[in-house]
Amino acid sequence: MKTVVDNLRREAARLLAGDEVKMVIGYAAGTDAARTTPCFATTPEQAALLTWGPLCANNLVKYLLDYRFEDTRLAVVVKGCDSRAVNRLLQDLQFPRQRLVVLGVPCGGQLDRASILSEIPPGARLQDIEDTGEDLVLVTDKGRLSFPKDRFLMDKCYRCETNMPVVADFLAGEPVPSPAREGFEHTAEVDGMEALDIADKSSFWDNEFSRCLRCTACRNACPACSCKECVFEQAVPGWQQSGIIGSKVNSLPENAVFHLIRMFHVTGRCVDCGECERVCPVGIPLRLLYRKVLKDARILYGAGTPGMSTETVSPLSEFRPDDPEEFM
Amino acid sequence: MSNKTITRDQLATLLDRLVEKNRVIAPVSDNRGVVRFGEIQKAGDIAWGFDQAKVPAKSHFLPQTEELYRYDTSGGELKIEPVPPPRPAVIFGLHPCDLKAVAALDPVFDGAFKDVYYLNKRERTVIIGLSCRKVLPTCFCRSYGIEPTDGQGADLMLTEAGDGYYVEILTPKGEALIRDNAPLFSDAGVAEGRRAKDALAGELAGQFQLNVDLTGVKAKVDTMFEHPYWQELARKCLGCGICTYLCPTCHCFDIIESHSGHRGCRLRCWDSCMFADFTLHTSSHNPRSTKKERVRNRFLHKLSYHDERYGLAGCVGCGRCIAECPVNIDITQIIADIEEVD
Amino acid sequence: MLFKQMMEYVGLEPDRLQIRWISGSEGAKVAEVTREMTERIRALGPNTKMRDVK
Numbered sequence: 106m107k108t109v110v111d112n113l114r115r116e117a118a119r120l121l122a123g124d125e126v127k128m129v130i131g132y133a134a135g136t137d138a139a140r141t142t143p144c145f146a147t148t149p150e151q152a153a154l155l156t157w158g159p160l161c162a163n164n165l166v167k168y169l170l171d172y173r174f175e176d177t178r179l180a181v182v183v184k185g186c187d188s189r190a191v192n193r194l195l196q197d198l199q200f201p202r203q204r205l206v207v208l209g210v211p212c213g214g215q216l217d218r219a220s221i222l223s224e225i226p227p228g229a230r231l232q233d234i235e236d237t238g239e240d241l242v243l244v245t246d247k248g249r250l251s252f253p254k255d256r257f258l259m260d261k262c263y264r265c266e267t268n269m270p271v272v273a274d275f276l277a278g279e280p281v282p283s284p285a286r287e288g289f290e291h292t293a294e295v296d297g298m299e300a301l302d303i304a305d306k307s308s309f310w311d312n313e314f315s316r317c318l319r320c321t322a323c324r325n326a327c328p329a330c331s332c333k334e335c336v337f338e339q340a341v342p343g344w345q346q347s348g349i350i351g352s353k354v355n356s357l358p359e360n361a362v363f364h365l366i367r368m369f370h371v372t373g374r375c376v377d378c379g380e381c382e383r384v385c386p387v388g389i390p391l392r393l394l395y396r397k398v399l400k401d402a403r404i405l406y407g408a409g410t411p412g413m414s415t416e417t418v419s420p421l422s423e424f425r426p427d428d429p430e431e432f433m
Numbered sequence: 434m435s436n437k438t439i440t441r442d443q444l445a446t447l448l449d450r451l452v453e454k455n456r457v458i459a460p461v462s463d464n465r466g467v468v469r470f471g472e473i474q475k476a477g478d479i480a481w482g483f484d485q486a487k488v489p490a491k492s493h494f495l496p497q498t499e500e501l502y503r504y505d506t507s508g509g510e511l512k513i514e515p516v517p518p519p520r521p522a523v524i525f526g527l528h529p530c531d532l533k534a535v536a537a538l539d540p541v542f543d544g545a546f547k548d549v550y551y552l553n554k555r556e557r558t559v560i561i562g563l564s565c566r567k568v569l570p571t572c573f574c575r576s577y578g579i580e581p582t583d584g585q586g587a588d589l590m591l592t593e594a595g596d597g598y599y600v601e602i603l604t605p606k607g608e609a610l611i612r613d614n615a616p617l618f619s620d621a622g623v624a625e626g627r628r629a630k631d632a633l634a635g636e637l638a639g640q641f642q643l644n645v646d647l648t649g650v651k652a653k654v655d656t657m658f659e660h661p662y663w664q665e666l667a668r669k670c671l672g673c674g675i676c677t678y679l680c681p682t683c684h685c686f687d688i689i690e691s692h693s694g695h696r697g698c699r700l701r702c703w704d705s706c707m708f709a710d711f712t713l714h715t716s717s718h719n720p721r722s723t724k725k726e727r728v729r730n731r732f733l734h735k736l737s738y739h740d741e742r743y744g745l746a747g748c749v750g751c752g753r754c755i756a757e758c759p760v761n762i763d764i765t766q767i768i769a770d771i772e773e774v775d
Numbered sequence: 776m777l778f779k780q781m782m783e784y785v786g787l788e789p790d791r792l793q794i795r796w797i798s799g800s801e802g803a804k805v806a807e808v809t810r811e812m813t814e815r816i817r818a819l820g821p822n823t824k825m826r827d828v829k
Contacts, residue, residue: 112819123499136762137570142761143669153792167671171724227570228642284798295685298784307786307824314785316463318488318497321708322673326759338710352689353702357498361785384759386675388465396782421777430787432794 106210106236107301109210109278110157113182114286116275117152118209120180126206130165131155131182138231138245139222143168149264157182158275159241162215162259165379166190166328169200172336180206182216185259188270189412190328195272196415197374199331206421209273214254214284216241216264219381221257224250259381261392271413295397316387319353323381323391328424329374329411336370337363364394373419374400374411405429434608437618438626440597445476445555447617448525456522458493460486479526484569487753489681490524490531493537494554497678501550501688507695512720514626524559525619529575530751532562532586540743541684549652550701559606562587564633568640571752573765575638576645579749583635592630599626607747645750647766653737655770658729666754666767667728669760674760676731676754682739682747685711706730732767788819 116227117129118289122147134143143432145168146152166185172179183191185404191207194200213236221243224322229245241257243250268283270276290296298306324330352359377399402408406428439447451457453472453527456558461471469488473479503514527535542551565572565581574581584590591598600618601607611618657663677683688705689695691697702709707728721727739747750762755763779789793815795808 136755136763136766140761144666145668166666171668225570225571227568227640275637279635290503303783303786303788305786306784310785312464316467318674320674320678320705321757322671322675325671325673352691353498353687353704354689354691354700355702361824365781365785366788367786369778369823372777380759383673384673386464386679386757387467394785398777398781401780405776431776432796 106158106234110155112209112277113157113210114152114155116277117180118149119153120206121146122149125178126180127177127184128207129180130157130168131208132157132161132163132165134231137352138225138229138243139216139218155182157210159214159216159236159258160218160231160234161210162383164190164326164328164380166194166238167326167380169194169205170331172201176204178204178206178290179338180208182208183270183273184208184210184212185265185267185269185271186212186378187328188272189267189410190378190413191272192412193329193374193376194331196419197331198413199274203427205269206275207273207293209270209276211276211278211281212265212268212284214258214265214268216239216252216257217259221250221252224252241289243319245393245418254284255350259379259383261377261382263288264327266377266410267413272415290354292396292400295400298393298397309363310361311357314364317360317364317389318387319355319360319363319388322384322386323389326380326384327370327371328376328380337367364389364391368394369396371431372402373421375399375410434602434611435620436602436623436626437600437611437620438594438597438622439591439600439618443617444598445589445649447614448473448476448479448523450614450647451523454521456520457525458490458522458538459525469528484565484567484754485527485528485572485751486526486531486684488679489534489751489753490527491534491684493522493558494535494538494542494551495525495684495686495703498763499550501701503696503697505696506693512702514698517727518717519529519554519557522554523561524558526563527560527587528563528565528751529579529583530572530749531582531681532560532583533574533579533746533749534587534751535560537686537745537747537749538741539746544743559610559726560587561607564590564630565637567591568754569752570642571755572641572750573643573645573752574741574750575641576749576765577644577746577748580634581637582630587743592626592633594626594629595622597622597666599630600622643755643765645765646772647768650771651740652739654733655740657771658733659772660774662712662770664725666762666770667724670707670724670728670762671760672707672709672724672727673759674703674707675709675757675759677705679753679757680701681707681751681753682735682749704735728762732764735764736768736771787822787824790815790819791822 119123120126129146131144132141133156135142143163143165144154165181165185195202226247229247231243232246240251240253257365262284263286265283265285269280375395402420408420451726457473457712458470459473460468460483461478462468468480468486470486470490500516505512527578542548562584580593584601584603588604590601590603615736685704685706686701691700713719779792783789793812797804
């Protein structure tokens with residue numbers, strides 16, 4: 106891990122010093138021992154702030170959209186899952202390839218913040234992270250904290266499809282073993298939900314959607330959401346708002362509509378990076394929605410996980426005469 | 434009236450009794466373990482072991498979606514139907530930071546313009562505060578001069594002591610509640626209760642991991658409006674509403690119509706200064722057009738504007754935004770940075 | 776079809792969404808399909824789940 110960090114800093118410093126990029130978007134130490142924070146290095150000196158490890162869950166690709174209308178060249182640090190989002194943005198012409206340097210990092214899995222937080226002594230400062238193969242060890246000023254990888258990684262990591270970036274101009278380290286579990290049934294939870302009868306599905310999601318705060322963190326963190334003006338944020342005066350979807354009313358039907366529409370809009374775009382579920386402050390199992398879309402797109406249209414390459418076409422952006430349909 | 438004590442069982446009985454004639458709001462846990470202030474039907478609904486409710490109690494006084502009035506224009510005539518006055522309510526379980534937050538909201542809605550929707554609920558609500566049991570890693574109320582056992586702002590303040598609670602009576606409203614339920618309270622063990630509270634206060638004071646020095650921060654931040662710091666800070670912001678919606682002192686709202694045919698209602702909904710459309714004008718001009726202006730506004734509001742307008746801190750150090758920000762924007766870090774930057 | 780499956784997944788009767796492709800020259804089919812759709816919706820009853828959405 107240390108070599109990866111060194112390589113990353115060296116390459117970032119080189120890119121910035123040579124003016125090859127104006128900014129490197131990566132990770133830096135966070136304000137507690139269980140997290141990192143996005144870092145926007147603009148000078149070779151700031152490249153020394155960059156870090157990498159199992160506390161880098163954020164998908165930084167989303168930030169590219171903030172700079173899509175500028176003419177500067179940027180570098181972004183990506184894990185395997187995040188890299189699919191790079192391909193998706195390139196495919197949608199949201200960011201030009203020639204303005205982008207992709208710095209890939211080999212990922213052995215990300216620790217689940219919610220699970221590790223209670224194990225960390227208050228006020229502990231992170232000094233180092235060790236990978237023993239079985240465990241990830243956070244070395245802090247208040248002791249060494251061991252987290253077995255088979256219990257403390259994020260759920261998405263156990264179903265990891267690509268722990269090495271699918272697109273990268275620079276790779277900061279040698280391939281590492283994937284955290285994916287052998288023989289793990291990818292769609293098990295989705296299958297379970299499908300097996301419920303419709304009333305049970307309804308009450309399950311009613312319960313989840315009624316807890317939604319409508320903070321829109323799921324949308325704002327989502328690299329598939331690249332619209333300049335979101336359908337939920339149309340500039341419509343208050344007295345006309347009841348005529349459109351997406352008012353700020355927090356009610357079960359409004360919330361259900363919000364999530365159902367989001368579900369449809371990310372079809373063919375969702376790369377299953379899991380950011381929506383990670384950022385949700387009330388723990389709505391959002392990936393259970395979007396993985397349903399992935400599954401159906403696979404079954405109905407033979408579509409793989411979006412962003413695996415820039416060649417695949419989104420099932421909703423092409424028509425084939427043999428597409429399944431029921432409306433003729 | 435002198436202070437009292439109440440046993441755990443009697444407190445449950447009290448809450449069960451209060452439910453009969455009041456809306457009782459208390460910390461409740463949902464199926465995912467998220468604790469928020471919600472209406473209870475019985476004392477057993479309360480998440481008794483809670484440390485901090487993730488969603489604060491402001492939603493009782495300022496609901497996320499609140500009906501202001503209904504109207505009907507059928508027959509060519511406008512009929513307005515006001516909402517019925519709120520039921521009397523009791524809020525149980527506000528920690529000192531949340532008590533202080535209610536105090537910070539009061540002058541917003543009870544200033545030159547009296548907001549009847551807020552004030553009607555506020556006047557009809559008895560607040561039962563509860564001393565903290567522990568200090569969380571994100572707590573920094575002490576930096577704002579709040580002790581985790583402070584009862585200021587509560588009508589009654591409870592502190593766990595032995596098998597029950599030490600009850601401080603702080604206002605006439607609190608006194609009336611005790612008088613109406615006198616048999617449930619006791620005079621026994623009041624001195625021990627007082628001692629237990631003092632001991633707890635001392636113990637909790639030593640548990641704080643986060644401390645910030647606010648000396649000179651307002652004066653400094655007031656000179657920083659054009660500082661490049663905000664641009665750098667705002668880069669990582671996603672522009673979601675987590676910090677504002679979970680903040681116990683944030684209170685921005687939007688007013689919208691909901692109508693179908695001749696009938697409709699006017700609604701007040703939470704809004705967030707972090708949202709891009711918050712300050713969007715009809716002309717399509719947006720004075721806070723980028724994340725820089727929006728992030729700057731939020732922190733200036735917390736660290737300066739609220740103080741300027743009401744002489745009260747706009748932040749109470751509850752730490753919810755620190756705990757939940759998905760990109761680790763941390764107000765204590767920002768306060769430290771403000772002191773550092775040139 | 777994707778959207779109908781999504782509706783079903785979150786607990787809405789998928790029959791509430793019906794899409795038909797009918798040519799402008801098939802007037803009788805429009806009437807017939809509309810009648811049939813109306814009957815199917817009537818059988819499902821009011822959509823209470825989405826009642827407050829305007």
